[in-house]
Amino acid sequence: MAQKSLNIADNKKVVEELVSTLKDKVLDVKWSGPRRVYVKIAPHSHREFIKWVRDKFPNSSYLVSIDTVDFIDRGEFEIRYKMQIVHNSIKLALIFEMNVPRDYPKVRTITDIVPGAVLYERENYEMFGIIFEGHPNLAKFFLPETWPEGVYPLRKDVNILRKKPKVW
């Protein structure tokens, strides 16, 4: 069927082009199936990658999500920027993984490139305490106003699920 045409060579070509353009910033490329690729990128280079995708496919790419994984044993966060490209026979999910030190979690915002990133960055700020420099309004979004400062609930060292002793 025409709508499900997938050319794996086209997908590979996009990734090769990306790697050759920004080759000193790419640390590792890992394919997970023909439609998904995990690209490990150098710290603070995420803006260049997202800009490259958005400039190359302005009418056929979007930011799916930004999320963070807390690798407390390695002492760093891993921020993941997920992009999707659907352009003719190119159907590719790009996942950019970037390490950020756990004791100094500061990265630059991408809201000037992708305005839709506004809520994702706010969520990562309040759940993990990652500071996005240049974000227009880095305020609480999900957590209540009375939430204590400096407690980031999705970090691994925060234990908010402690069972309360029964009172009866």
Place this chain on the structure above:
Amino acid sequence: MSSLISLVVGPQHPALHEPERFVFKIEGETIVDVEPRLGYVHRGIEKLMETKEHTEAIYLAERVCGICNVAHTLSYGEAVEEAAGIEVPPRAKYLRVIAHELNRIHSHLLLLGVAAELMGFETLFMLIWRDREIVMKLTEDLTGNRVISAFVLVGGVSRDISPELVYKMRKHLPKLYERVKQYKKMMEEDPTFTARTVNVGYLSKSRMLELGGVGPTARGSSVRMDVRDFDPYAAYDEIPFNVIVYDEGDSWARFMVRVDETLEAINIILYALDHLPQGPIRVRPPRGFEGEGFGRVEAPRGEVFHHTIWRGESKPWRHRIRTPTYANIPAVCEMFKGYHLADAPVILGSIDPCFSCTDRLYVVDVRTGEEKVIPYWYIRKKYWKR
């Protein structure tokens, strides 16, 4: 001198799920800006997922959203199966498609009914909800429950389909198809419906992509993106269907995408029933494993994904869920701008979230910049003296 009034809408609303609060900045009747605030039903599910094994967590996953519960369990199942390296039997894949599409029909008909009610067209609301009952009964026969179905499990599905039910579906779904076609004609021609929706809440394609809108909201602005098409899961790589795209970019287009998707979903179910393979419906999943899985599913409201990371324990290291309404919030905030306050329910309804009532007034004095929150009890005390 222009006076900008901030009107707080929300967070309580009886009709739909998900309470949200919007602060509309209005000038006269026109909306100038809008500030959303979510989190009133934030239950910490992502953190809770890290403490659950997948046998328990699949029931937690479907409680993320009651209406598109099959999408969430399916997405969770796909993610865990990818991480554990499980291959699902073909019959289970087709049964997943059937449950998922029944879920889509019920969700779309629910929204179309609510949208008709928001516009004051109550007859259409009651007609649509009457026909939605057909799908609810079929869902109950297939899964055992009307809404929260607990149908998809890691490694397969929980129940098999009986030949009687196949016969029943083949009998009732074409009837529903005819009814929905009639509603489509109604929505295309009816002056009440078109007057409230055509050219209301316009958003262009490029702006939609910048803001990251998903699902029928994006497809109403001629963004040709459907997870079933570009990243097929379950049995969608074997089932033919059309991606519904409208070019108008207004609220009307977003509703019409849903009507057409309902028709398409009925076709998908009938095709899946005809091509249902034989065999087992479930394989046994392992308990602890190492790996990473990314389950993407086209829920009725747009793309849902569950991303799970397992590091050899019986519980995941990190589980991330992204829901479609969350992705559509920046887009809907853009849609409001420049339209009348009376259009706000329709625009908000067109992305299929919930609409909330006014809880309190929030007055901004533009000259001094002083903000003052007046709670509801104060107004009642001051103005509604007995």
